[in-house]
Amino acid sequence: MTAATDAPVRHGPPRAASTGPLTAARLLRIELRRNAMLWMLPLLAALFWFSTYRPSMALPPWWNLRGTLLQQQALLGFAPLMAGVAAWMGSREGRRGTADLVGVTALPRWAGQLATWAATTCWAMVAYLGGVAVVYGITARQATWGGPLGWPVAVGAAMVAASCALGFAAGTLVPSRFSAPLVAVTVFLALAAGAIAIEHNSTYAQIWPLNVQGALPPDTFGTFSPYLPDLAITQVLFLAGLAAAVLGALGLRAAGGRWLRCAAAVAAAAGLAAAGTGVGLAGTARPEAHGIVIPTLHDTANDKPIAYTPVCSQAAVPVCLHPAYRSLLPAVTAALDPLLSEVAGLPGAPVRVWQVASTHLQQRPHNGIELSGPVIGGSPPVVSLPLSGMALPGEGHTTAAEFIRQLRSQVPPMLLNTLIGGDQLDTNGQQGSRSARQPSPSVLAQQVIKAALAQVAGVPPDSGVPPLPPGSPADAAAKRFAALPAAARHAWLVDHLTRLRAGQITLGELP
Amino acid sequence: MNVEISDLTRRFGRTQAVAGVTLATGPGVFGLLGPNGAGKTSLLRMLATVIPPSSGRLRLLGRDPGVYGPRREIRRRLGYLPQNLGYYPGFTVVEFVEYFALLKDMPAGRVPGAVATAVERVGLGDKARAKLRTLSGGMLRRVGIAQAIVNQPELLLLDEPTAGLDPEQRVAFRALLRELGQHATVIVSTHLVEDVGAACSQVALMDQGMLVFHGTPGELTARAEGTAAAGDAPLERGYSAVLAAARSTAAARS
Numbered sequence: 001m002t003a004a005t006d007a008p009v010r011h012g013p014p015r016a017a018s019t020g021p022l023t024a025a026r027l028l029r030i031e032l033r034r035n036a037m038l039w040m041l042p043l044l045a046a047l048f049w050f051s052t053y054r055p056s057m058a059l060p061p062w063w064n065l066r067g068t069l070l071q072q073q074a075l076l077g078f079a080p081l082m083a084g085v086a087a088w089m090g091s092r093e094g095r096r097g098t099a100d101l102v103g104v105t106a107l108p109r110w111a112g113q114l115a116t117w118a119a120t121t122c123w124a125m126v127a128y129l130g131g132v133a134v135v136y137g138i139t140a141r142q143a144t145w146g147g148p149l150g151w152p153v154a155v156g157a158a159m160v161a162a163s164c165a166l167g168f169a170a171g172t173l174v175p176s177r178f179s180a181p182l183v184a185v186t187v188f189l190a191l192a193a194g195a196i197a198i199e200h201n202s203t204y205a206q207i208w209p210l211n212v213q214g215a216l217p218p219d220t221f222g223t224f225s226p227y228l229p230d231l232a233i234t235q236v237l238f239l240a241g242l243a244a245a246v247l248g249a250l251g252l253r254a255a256g257g258r259w260l261r262c263a264a265a266v267a268a269a270a271g272l273a274a275a276g277t278g279v280g281l282a283g284t285a286r287p288e289a290h291g292i293v294i295p296t297l298h299d300t301a302n303d304k305p306i307a308y309t310p311v312c313s314q315a316a317v318p319v320c321l322h323p324a325y326r327s328l329l330p331a332v333t334a335a336l337d338p339l340l341s342e343v344a345g346l347p348g349a350p351v352r353v354w355q356v357a358s359t360h361l362q363q364r365p366h367n368g369i370e371l372s373g374p375v376i377g378g379s380p381p382v383v384s385l386p387l388s389g390m391a392l393p394g395e396g397h398t399t400a401a402e403f404i405r406q407l408r409s410q411v412p413p414m415l416l417n418t419l420i421g422g423d424q425l426d427t428n429g430q431q432g433s434r435s436a437r438q439p440s441p442s443v444l445a446q447q448v449i450k451a452a453l454a455q456v457a458g459v460p461p462d463s464g465v466p467p468l469p470p471g472s473p474a475d476a477a478a479k480r481f482a483a484l485p486a487a488a489r490h491a492w493l494v495d496h497l498t499r500l501r502a503g504q505i506t507l508g509e510l511p
Numbered sequence: 512m513n514v515e516i517s518d519l520t521r522r523f524g525r526t527q528a529v530a531g532v533t534l535a536t537g538p539g540v541f542g543l544l545g546p547n548g549a550g551k552t553s554l555l556r557m558l559a560t561v562i563p564p565s566s567g568r569l570r571l572l573g574r575d576p577g578v579y580g581p582r583r584e585i586r587r588r589l590g591y592l593p594q595n596l597g598y599y600p601g602f603t604v605v606e607f608v609e610y611f612a613l614l615k616d617m618p619a620g621r622v623p624g625a626v627a628t629a630v631e632r633v634g635l636g637d638k639a640r641a642k643l644r645t646l647s648g649g650m651l652r653r654v655g656i657a658q659a660i661v662n663q664p665e666l667l668l669l670d671e672p673t674a675g676l677d678p679e680q681r682v683a684f685r686a687l688l689r690e691l692g693q694h695a696t697v698i699v700s701t702h703l704v705e706d707v708g709a710a711c712s713q714v715a716l717m718d719q720g721m722l723v724f725h726g727t728p729g730e731l732t733a734r735a736e737g738t739a740a741a742g743d744a745p746l747e748r749g750y751s752a753v754l755a756a757a758r759s760t761a762a763a764r765s
Contacts, residue, residue: 022619030610034601097597100561101658105614106586112614257579 023107024115031119037085037127044078044127051077056135058394061142062324064227067149068218070132071156072210076191079163079209082124084184086167089120094175109254110264113172117247121164128160129153145308145324149222151232152212158239159209163187165243169250206231206292207238207282213291217358220388221291223324224357226302228291234281241274289357310355313337316344319353325387331400332387335407339415339457342490346497348419351380353411358386374411376418385411405460412457413464416450421501442503445510448474449493449500452481456489477510484511512570513537513666513696514558519567520720521553528553530720531567540692542711542728543700544750550720551700552594552670558698559591559668572665587616590664594671594700596655600644604635604654607643611658629661632687634680648675656684660691667697673706685710704746707731716753723757 032038052074059065090113093099102112136148166187171179194208206214213221213231221227244267251264285292290303310320313333317340321329336353343349358372374385390406391398421443447466454465455478461467468475481489492511499505512535521529529550545551556562557569560576572588574581598607608629612622630639633653638646643654652675659667673681688710691697701707707714708728716724716731724731728746735748740755742748 020619023613023616026609026619026622027613030602030606030613034599034606092599093597096599097595098599099597100556100559100593101591101597101611102614104559104561104586104589104591105611106583106616107614257583 024111027112027115028119028122031115032122035116035119035123036088037082037120037123040081040085041123041127044081044124045131047077047081048074048127048131052131053135057138060325060327060392060394061139061144062219062223063139063143063146063149064222065218066135066139067152067222067227068212070135071152071212074128074131075156075159075210078124078128079159079191080184080188082127082160083163083167083170083187084180086117086120086124086164087171087183088180089116090168090171091175091177091179092116092171094172095177099175108256108260110251110256110260113168113250113254114247117164117168120168121161124160124164125157128156132156143324144326145322146223149227151227151229155209155232155235155239158236158243162209162239162243162246165246169246172250173253203283203285204279205282206285207235207279209235209239211235214285214287216287216291217389219392220289220358223306223322223388224308225290225305228288228293228298228302230294230297231282231285231292233297234278234285234294236278237281238275238278241271241276241278244268244271245275246271305357312352316341317350317352321355321387325355328387328392328403331393331403332385332407335404336411339412339453339459342453342456342486343415343419343493345490346419346493348381348497348501350376350383350415353383353385356384356386358388374414376415383411383415408457408459409463412454412459416453416465419497419501420446420450420453421503440503442506444474445505445507446500446503448478448507448510449481451475451478452489455479455482456486474507477507481511513572514698515568515570516558517568519554519557519569520565521550521557521562522565523553527720529557529564532717532720532722534715534722534725536696536698536713538692538694538696539712540688540697540699540710542707542714543698543717544702544704544707544714545717546754548719549717551717553720554717555668555670555698555700556593558666559589559593560586561591583616585666587662588665589615590659590662590667590669592655592659592669592672596651598643598651598654600642602643603640604630604643604646604657605639607654608657608661612661615662617662625661625663629657632660633657634683649677649680652676653680653684656687663695665695667691667695668700669697670700671702672699673701673703681706704744704750708744708746716750718754718757719761721757724753 052069055073056066056069059069093102103109105112132153140148167180167183170183191210194205194210197205198208198211211231212218213228248264248266248268248271252261252268254264256264281294281296284296285294287293308323311323311326311329312318312320313329315333315337319329319333319336321332332353340350340353372386374383376383391403393400393403447468450465451468454463459465468478484492488511496505514534514536516532516534519529519532520527532554543551543554553562557564558571560571560582563577569576571585574585576582576585602610605626609622609626612626613619617625627639630636633656635650635653635657638650643651646654652672656669656672659669673684676684685706688697688699692710692712699706699711711728714724714726714728714731715722724734731749731753732745733749734756735742735745735752738748738752738755740748740752742751
């Protein structure tokens with residue numbers, strides 16, 4: 001059937017397109033006011049307090065430690081939740097049944113979606129950067145050296161944007177009330193999978209956003225030499241590329257004109273290229289003592305050590321630390337001074353303990369590293385002490401007493417072995433069963449003195465000083481020597497150390 | 512003509528929702544009647560550019576909605592109220608209407624005034640700052656109408672606009688329809704024949720995807736004369752008579 005009215009034809013003039021900054025600003029204002037992420041801010045703040053703030057404040061006020069937590073802990077807590085909330089916002093039209101209503105509006109659908117994503121990301125950024133400001137603000141008041149690290153925060157911000165983009169796109173594609181929790185769980189599992197991948201693959205998996213300078217402990221970089229931004233640059237490239245690719249793909253899917261589709265295609269292609277480049281560059285990464293180096297991006301100026309004036313203890317043998325470690329000086333001095341005061345002035349004894357940057361040996365095929373320990377060398381002798389990689393007071397459940405115990409289990413045994421010798425069980429060249437390997441009389445004398453000094457210095461058992469059989473003559477001699485007044489011990493060592501070290505003193509000659 | 516349809520069809524799988532409808536109309540209020548499943552909503556969704564037709568020719572406001580540029584121009588001049596209005600519970604009335612005004616690409620400077628006018632026209636001035644979750648079903652329907660008219664559309668498509676409105680609101684809404692129809696083409700899909708009688712200058716009746724009547728409400732009423740068609744009002748009897756005739760014709764053909 002055909003139907004027609006007699007009404008006149010109407011051809012209105014084209015209406016002015018208004019799409020511009022003011023329209024975008026008004027849309028964004030509405031989206032900001034009614035965004036689910038805004039209501040999640042208290043939860044995000046609580047999450048930040050538990051996952052990042054408390055652990056940060058328990059650590060010494062070092063920018064590298066706290067910057068690392070702001071990239072790792074904060075993102076591990078934030079990214080899944082933010083992606084879930086973004087998915088909730090992305091699925092809004094589907095859940096609320098406004099798809100028809102929104103679908104027939106003149107503004108390109110992509111523009112509306114970008115406004116929603118931008119508002120969601122904006123609040124997520126407020127949460128993350130607000131947390132960063134709090135931690136860095138407090139650190140600025142507490143720190144004795146250095147300044148805030150920007151690159152971990154840049155990676156964090158890129159991760160926030162990428163999480164929101166991924167979640168938003170997932171919510172848009174699968175608009176369901178279950179999208180949000182599913183996306184949150186998926187992002188969390190993906191982050192966990194990244195941790196596993198990086199353990200088994202030292203190359204491309206370096207791009208994992210929670211990876212800060214590979215397997216290096218957080219206090220090994222950014223103190224003695226500049227923070228290397230190589231890996232962070234690739235991570236930002238990857239995450240920003242991922243966000244652009246996902247948002248571009250959304251634009252390709254949304255109906256629009258040729259120019260809009262071209263813009264979306266360009267964004268998607270550029271994003272994919274950037275993400276791929278990031279992954280590719282991460283594949284060339286190699287760990288160095290002061291951070292991850294990516295040859296293409298590396299600036300050799302960052303390899304130069306940073307000049308500093310150490311802080312030193314006023315003791316017979318001064319302990320000198322990097323100014324960032326000023327708060328640890330009392331503990332380090334307390335750990336080492338008992339032994340240092342015993343050996344001060346002896347031939348070959350150190351004149352100073354000097355903190356150094358740690359060096360490491362990479363373990364292949366895995367990505368683990370082995371950090372160097374303390375050594376004595378030079379003329380006059382100086383103990384080079386790397387503190388990086390140790391469990392610091394406040395880190396986990398480490399107390400100051402445990403930190404001191406760690407130091408005493410590392411430095412005094414090394415020092416005693418160097419000063420006195422006797423670190424070989426068998427000087428007769430016998431190779432056999434453990435019971436058959438007995439120290440020679442001269443080595444036994446060395447071990448007695450070492451055991452006595454270790455006892456005086458509070459060295460924990462099983463720390464590298466060979467134990468003496470309880471009740472044996474050697475054990476009795478060690479106890480006798482330890483019981484002597486400090487001045488008597490020192491005088492005996494002054495007189496006999498050279499012969500003791502040369503293996504010319506027997507058990508019977510000990511006081 | 513603001514709406515020109517020629518042999519328009521729409522299929523959903525094996526189901527033919529709209530079967531060869533031809534229609535042309537200019538400014539005025541156009542009532543679209545028909546039983547459930549007649550194809551009214553599918554036709555309205557094609558007119559609203561929500562879905563494309565499976566076949567046939569469609570021109571809206573003198574433009575081809577199949578092409579992006581003209582379609583966008585049509586959408587700037589379009590108002591649409593779907594049968595099931597989705598809404599965002601956390602938005603206020605003003606925010607919801609403003610949101611759609613912006614999505615309709617209205618000049619941003621004109622939006623606040625247009626929003627206030629639209630909200631006032633549907634009688635929600637005192638609820639302008641109320642969250643949508645606090646509104647009754649009838650009020651929500653009026654919010655839907657406000658967002659549809661905020662851009663002063665030249666083509667206004669309303670699917671069951673009076674569902675949920677109380678009699679007083681319905682009377683006010685019919686007056687609004689008549690006012691809008693002076694400048695725009697208003698197509699109202701409804702089950703309520705009294706709406707058609709009170710507000711529409713033209714009426715069409717659909718059944719099984721086809722247009723089985725087109726004329727004035729008076730002509731529809733006249734179709735009941737001399738028949739035993741059921742209905743409490745003359746227009747209802749005309750509606751029943753046309754449907755019965757269409758179905759007997761279809762049965763005879765098959």
